[in-house]
Amino acid sequence: MRKFLYATVASATLMLTAPAAMADPVNVSDFKLAPRIAERVASGEPLNIFVSYHDVSNEFSPFVRSGVERADKMEGVNARFIGPVGADADAQISEIETLSSQMDGLAISSVSSDALAPLINRIIAAGIPVITYNTDNGESDRLVFAGQDLIQSGREAGKLMADVLDGKGRVIITTLDAAAQWSLDRESGAREALAEHPGIEVVRTLNTGTDPQEIYAAIENAMLADSKITGILSLECCSTPPAGEWVDRNGRVGDIKVVGFDLLDQTVELVSKGVVQATIDQAPERQGYEAVNLLVSFLGGKTIDDLDTGVGIYTPDNIAEVMK
Numbered sequence: 215m216r217k218f219l220y221a222t223v224a225s226a227t228l229m230l231t232a233p234a235a236m237a238d239p240v241n242v243s244d245f246k247l248a249p250r251i252a253e254r255v256a257s258g259e260p261l262n263i264f265v266s267y268h269d270v271s272n273e274f275s276p277f278v279r280s281g282v283e284r285a286d287k288m289e290g291v292n293a294r295f296i297g298p299v300g301a302d303a304d305a306q307i308s309e310i311e312t313l314s315s316q317m318d319g320l321a322i323s324s325v326s327s328d329a330l331a332p333l334i335n336r337i338i339a340a341g342i343p344v345i346t347y348n349t350d351n352g353e354s355d356r357l358v359f360a361g362q363d364l365i366q367s368g369r370e371a372g373k374l375m376a377d378v379l380d381g382k383g384r385v386i387i388t389t390l391d392a393a394a395q396w397s398l399d400r401e402s403g404a405r406e407a408l409a410e411h412p413g414i415e416v417v418r419t420l421n422t423g424t425d426p427q428e429i430y431a432a433i434e435n436a437m438l439a440d441s442k443i444t445g446i447l448s449l450e451c452c453s454t455p456p457a458g459e460w461v462d463r464n465g466r467v468g469d470i471k472v473v474g475f476d477l478l479d480q481t482v483e484l485v486s487k488g489v490v491q492a493t494i495d496q497a498p499e500r501q502g503y504e505a506v507n508l509l510v511s512f513l514g515g516k517t518i519d520d521l522d523t524g525v526g527i528y529t530p531d532n533i534a535e536v537m538k
């Protein structure tokens with residue numbers, strides 16, 4: 215049985231769960247560092263830590279970047295935030311390969327688990343420690359993972375959707391990238407939770423793409439095509455506001471329930487107005503910071519382990535804490 219811990223952060227219900235694919239604790243003594251990195255560590259030179267995010271153009275990215283920038287202020291650390299513009303696996307691979315000779319450590323959120331796993335393994339084989347954050351890559355030899363248990367957060371989103379629908383209704387699931395592993399994990403958790411309610415039908419998964427106007431248009435077309443939809447469950451940051459915006463513009467507040475993810479300014483406002491019924495925070499700033507901190511700790515000789523950033527649930531009842 216998996217263990218669950220509950221805490222309160224800014225009045226949010228925060229559930230911490232052990233990540234689905236637990237790594238064993240690791241220590242640098244069990245890792246063969248590249249000689250150049252071992253020399254830098256021994257001499258006390260600043261460590262060059264690179265943090266690669268799977269799409270630096272999306273609206274979630276600045277939150278992660280801010281955590282990396284906070285870590286960059288640590289003594290003896292040069293932290294650099296990198297990543298492709300758009301969810302482009304080839305671009306992410308190319309950038310990492312180009313910069314790998316400068317890396318003392320790499321934290322990566324993969325565009326594609328399948329595409330990036332071989333690269334992660336090559337980087338590790340070259341003696342450069344690699345951890346994953348935000349989105350895990352359990353198929354690779356990564357050392358540990360820092361972030362939210364994506365399957366569990368999907369379950370929590372599904373439970374919230376079922377609650378606000380009183381256990382009955384027709385739901386569409388929206389996602390920026392239905393083929394991405396993070397999306398597949400969240401969707402599997404959400405569908406699992408919704409399947410416990412025979413009165414709820416998941417009509418379809420809507421792949422919206424990443425352009426804001428296209429996201430809104432995709433949601434609008436889906437809603438116009440099926441007037442009996444009563445719930446929209448977004449799996450990420452960026453289709454949550456368009457879903458709420460469509461409901462608000464069309465005078466359907468209360469009739470159509472929206473549950474989503476993250477604390478973009480527009481999402482917070484929509485939750486405060488009761489347009490969006492709930493949103494789940496995954497602590498992106500902390501993820502960016504801890505991605506660097508774990509690698510620095512590892513190179514400094516400390517044993518590191520998976521770090522779960524939890525599931526923070528915000529509703530109209532507690533969203534004011536975020537607005538402060």
